[in-house]
Amino acid sequence: MNALVPLPVLLPLCATGLSLAFGTRLARFQRFISVAVLSAVLCLSVALMIAADRQGPLSVDLGDYAPPLGITLVADRLSGLMLTVSSAVTLAVLVYSLGQGMADRDKETPVAVFHPAYLILVAGVSLTFVAGDLVNLYVGFEIMLVASFVLLTLGGTGPRIRAGSTYVIISLFSSMLFLTAIAMTYAAAGTVNFAQLAVRLPDLPLGVQTLVQAMLLTVFAIKAAVFPLAAWLPDSYPTAPAPVTAVFAGLLTKVGIYCMLRVETLLFPGNRLGDLLMAVALASMTVGILGAVAQTDLKRLFSFTLISHIGYMVFGIGLATREAYGGAIFYVAHHITVQTTLFLVAGLIERRGGTNELTRLGGLARAAPLLAVLFFVPAMNFAGIPPLSGFIGKLGLMRAGVADGGVWAWVLVAGATVTSLLTLYVMAKIWNLAFWRAEPPGQAAYGTVLEAADDSDDDDPDLGPDRIPGTGDEGVGPAPAGQAVAATLQGRAVTTTIRPPRAMTAATAGAVLLGLAFTVLAGPLTAFTDRSAAELIARRPYVEEVLGR
Amino acid sequence: MTMSFSLLATAVVLCAVGGILMLTRPLTRILLGAVITGNGINLLVLSATGPAGAAPLLYGVPLRRITDPLPQAIALTAIVITLATTAFLLAMAYRSYQLTGTDEVHDDLEDRRIFLRAEVLGQRAELREEYRAESGRTRGERARYRAEHRRLRARLRADRALQARGRDAGGDLWHDVLGADPEDYVNDKDADRGATG
Numbered sequence: 001m002n003a004l005v006p007l008p009v010l011l012p013l014c015a016t017g018l019s020l021a022f023g024t025r026l027a028r029f030q031r032f033i034s035v036a037v038l039s040a041v042l043c044l045s046v047a048l049m050i051a052a053d054r055q056g057p058l059s060v061d062l063g064d065y066a067p068p069l070g071i072t073l074v075a076d077r078l079s080g081l082m083l084t085v086s087s088a089v090t091l092a093v094l095v096y097s098l099g100q101g102m103a104d105r106d107k108e109t110p111v112a113v114f115h116p117a118y119l120i121l122v123a124g125v126s127l128t129f130v131a132g133d134l135v136n137l138y139v140g141f142e143i144m145l146v147a148s149f150v151l152l153t154l155g156g157t158g159p160r161i162r163a164g165s166t167y168v169i170i171s172l173f174s175s176m177l178f179l180t181a182i183a184m185t186y187a188a189a190g191t192v193n194f195a196q197l198a199v200r201l202p203d204l205p206l207g208v209q210t211l212v213q214a215m216l217l218t219v220f221a222i223k224a225a226v227f228p229l230a231a232w233l234p235d236s237y238p239t240a241p242a243p244v245t246a247v248f249a250g251l252l253t254k255v256g257i258y259c260m261l262r263v264e265t266l267l268f269p270g271n272r273l274g275d276l277l278m279a280v281a282l283a284s285m286t287v288g289i290l291g292a293v294a295q296t297d298l299k300r301l302f303s304f305t306l307i308s309h310i311g312y313m314v315f316g317i318g319l320a321t322r323e324a325y326g327g328a329i330f331y332v333a334h335h336i337t338v339q340t341t342l343f344l345v346a347g348l349i350e351r352r353g354g355t356n357e358l359t360r361l362g363g364l365a366r367a368a369p370l371l372a373v374l375f376f377v378p379a380m381n382f383a384g385i386p387p388l389s390g391f392i393g394k395l396g397l398m399r400a401g402v403a404d405g406g407v408w409a410w411v412l413v414a415g416a417t418v419t420s421l422l423t424l425y426v427m428a429k430i431w432n433l434a435f436w437r438a439e440p441p442g443q444a445a446y447g448t449v450l451e452a453a454d455d456s457d458d459d460d461p462d463l464g465p466d467r468i469p470g471t472g473d474e475g476v477g478p479a480p481a482g483q484a485v486a487a488t489l490q491g492r493a494v495t496t497t498i499r500p501p502r503a504m505t506a507a508t509a510g511a512v513l514l515g516l517a518f519t520v521l522a523g524p525l526t527a528f529t530d531r532s533a534a535e536l537i538a539r540r541p542y543v544e545e546v547l548g549r
Numbered sequence: 550m551t552m553s554f555s556l557l558a559t560a561v562v563l564c565a566v567g568g569i570l571m572l573t574r575p576l577t578r579i580l581l582g583a584v585i586t587g588n589g590i591n592l593l594v595l596s597a598t599g600p601a602g603a604a605p606l607l608y609g610v611p612l613r614r615i616t617d618p619l620p621q622a623i624a625l626t627a628i629v630i631t632l633a634t635t636a637f638l639l640a641m642a643y644r645s646y647q648l649t650g651t652d653e654v655h656d657d658l659e660d661r662r663i664f665l666r667a668e669v670l671g672q673r674a675e676l677r678e679e680y681r682a683e684s685g686r687t688r689g690e691r692a693r694y695r696a697e698h699r700r701l702r703a704r705l706r707a708d709r710a711l712q713a714r715g716r717d718a719g720g721d722l723w724h725d726v727l728g729a730d731p732e733d734y735v736n737d738k739d740a741d742r743g744a745t746g
Contacts, residue, residue: 069619135623135626138626139626139630142630142634146630146633146634146637149634149637150637153641153644156644156648157648158648158649161641161644161645161648162645162654162655164641165576165641165645165654165655166654168634168637168638168641169571169579169583169654172583172634172638173571175630175634176583176586176587176590179590179591179594179623179627180590180593182594182623183590183593183594183596183597183620183623184597186594186597186619186620186623187552187596187597192619192623
C-alpha cells in the first residue's frame with residue numbers, strides 16, 4: 001500500500017509528458033488522457049485515505065535512501081482527505097473546462113497549453129499534500145505556482161497580464177521567504193525532514209523556534225490569503241477563465257491552510273502564536289466579508305468571501321485544540337468544494353447572462369431555473385444554513401471556541417457569527433439581483449451577444465488603431481438560440497448561450513452534489529476529521545512511521 | 550556552528566539590492582531584483598553548511614572533513630526554479646510591453662479608479678466653489694472654468710481608455726501573439742461567417 005503514495009504526483013506528471021507529446025494533433029486523445037489520469041488519481045486518493053485511516057500514516061522513501069537524507073513522502077489521514085477532495089474538485093473543474101473549451105472552439109483557452117499546465121498544477125498540489133520535508137514542500141509549491149502562472153495568464157490578454165504580474169511577483173516573494181526559512185531551519189536544526197524536525201526543534205532556543213515558526217507561517221499566510229497578506233487575491237484571481245479561477249480559489253489557498261495545519265501541529269506544538277493567529281483570523285473574516293458586501297462583480301465578490309472564510313480555518317488553527325483542528329479540517333474540505341462550485345456557477349451565470357456584473361443581471365430564476373438551483377444550494381451551504389455542511393463546519397469551530405473559553409475565543413465566536421450572517425446577506429443580495437428580480441430594462445434578450453458596451457466616452461480617437469478586427473467589436477447580432485458566439489463585453493471575451501454545454505452543467509451539478517455529500521455523510525466525516533485531528537496532535541504515529549524503520 | 554562572514558555579508562547586500570529593485574514599477578527591474586535576491590538567498594542556504602571542507606565525495610576523502618552536500622542540493626534546486634520563473638517573467642514583461650507599450654506593473658484597477666475619482670471629484674467641487682464665490686463673472690472666467698472642467702473630465706476618460714486598451718487587445722491568442730498578417734483576419738472572418746451561416 002505504501003507504494004501508492006507517490007502515484008498522485010507521478011501520474012499527472014507522466015500524463016503531462018504524453019499530453020505535450022501528442023499536443024494539438026490529437027486533441028481528443030489529450031482530453032482523454034487528462035480525464036483518465038485525474039479519475040485514476042481520485043481513486044488512488046480514496047484508497048490512500050482509507051488505508052491511512054486503517055493502518056496509520058503511510059510513508060515511502062524514494063530511491064530507498066534512509067529518511068533524514070532521502071526524500072520521504074508521507075500520507076496520513078489529513079493528507080488523504082486533502083488529496084481526495086482536491087482530486088475530486090480538479091476532476092469536476094476539468095470536465096467543466098472541457099465543456100467550455102469545446103463550445104468556444106478553443107479560442108479563448110488554447111487547449112494545447114491548458115491540459116499540460118493543469119496536470120502539472122494537480123501534480124504540484126498533490127506533492128505538497130504528501131511532502132515529508134520542507135524542501136519537497138517548497139518544490140511542490142513551485143511546481144504548483146509555475147503551472148498557476150501559465151493558467152492565470154492563459155491567452156496573454158491585457159487584463160490577465162496585468163493581474164498576472166501582481167500574482168507572479170507576490171508568489172516569487174513568498175517563495176524567497178520560504179527558501180530563507182528553509183535555510184534558517186537547516187542552519188539551526190541540521191535537517192529539513194518533518195519527522196526529524198519534530199524531534200529536534202523543541203531543543204532549540206525559544207527565539208530561534210519562534211522566528212522559524214513566524215517565517216513559515218508568513219509564507220503560508222501569503223499562499224492562503226490571510227487578511228493583511230491577501231490584497232493580491234481579489235485583483236488577480238477574477239481575471240482568469242472561470243474554471244481556472246474556480247480551481248485556484250478552491251485549492252491553492254487551501255494548500256496554504258494545509259501547510260499551516262501541518263507545521264503548527266507537527267513542528268511547533270504548544271500553540272505559541274495562537275493569539276496572533278486568532279487576531280489575524282478575525283481581521284480576515286470581517287475585512288473580507290465587508291469587501292464582499294461592497295462588490296457588485298460576481299467573481300470579485302466571491303474572491304472576497306474566499307478571504308473572509310479563510311479566517312474560519314485560521315481560527316481553528318489558532319485555537320489548537322483537538323475539536324478545533326477537527327472543525328478546521330472539516331471546514332477545509334467543505335470550503336474547497338463549495339467555493340469551487342460557486343466560481344463554476346459564476347462562470348455559468350456569465351455565460352447565460354453575458355456578464356458577471358450584478359447590476360446588469362436579472363430575471364435568471366425564470367430564464368434558467370436549473371442555474372438558479374445550482375447557485376442556490378451551494379450559496380446556502382456557504383452561508384451555513386442548518387442542515388448543510390457549512391453549518392456543521394461552523395458549528396464545530398464555534399463549539400471548540402466556546403469550549404476554549406478564552407477572551408479571544410469568545411471574540412472570534414462572535415466575529416464568526418457576524419461574518420456568517422453577512423455571508424448570508426451577500427448571498428441573498430446575489431440571489432435578489434441576479435435571479436429573483438425582473439429583467440432590468442434595456443437588457444438584451446438571452447441568447448444574444450452583448451456588444452462591447454464600455455462607456456459613452458468610448459469615442460476616444462486613441463482607441464481606434466488598437467481595435468483588432470475579428471474580435472467581436474463589429475458586426476455582432478443576435479445569435480441563433482443554442483449557438484455560441486464570442487464577443488467582448490467590458491473588454492472580456494464573453495460567450496453567451498441560451499443553454500450552456502451539458503458538460504459544464506453536469507460538472508457544476510457534480511460539484512454541488514459533492515457539497516451535499518458532505519452533509520449526508522457528515523457523521524462519518526466528522527468522526528474522520530476528529531481522528532485526523534487526534535493523529536495530528538499525537539504526532540507520534542507520523543514520526544514513528546517516518547523514522548521508525 | 551561557525552559561518553563565513555563574507556558569505557553572509559554578500560548575501561545581505563544582494564538581498565538588500567534585490568529588495569530595492571523589487572519595489573520599483575517596471576517588470577524588468579523587478580525581474581533583475583528577483584534574480585539578485587534569489588542569488589543572495591542561495592548564498593544564505595550555502596552558508597548554512599558551516600565552514601568549508603573537502604568536496605563531498607564518497608571515496609578518497611575522510612568523512613569528517615567534507616562539506617555538507619545537502620544545502621548545495623537545495624541551492625541547486627532553487628537555482629533551477631529561479632531560472633524557470635525568470636524566463637516566465639521575461640516573457641510576461643515582453644507581452645506587457647507589447648500590449649500597453651510599457652512593462653510597468655499597474656495598480657489594482659479598483660484602487661486606481663477610486664483614487665482618481667476621489668481626486669477629480671474633489672478638484673471639481675473646489676472649482677465649482679471658487680466659481681460660485683466670484684460675483685462678477687466675465688466671459689474669460691467662464692471660459693477658464695469650462696476649460697478646467699473639460700480637463701478633469703478628460704483625465705477620467707483617459708484612464709478608461711487606458712484600461713480599455715489593455716482589455717481589448719484580447720480575443721484570438723494566435724493572431725495577437727504570433728502576429729499574423731491582416732489578410733488572415735479577413736479570410737478568417739469570412740470563414741467564420743460562412744460557418745455560422
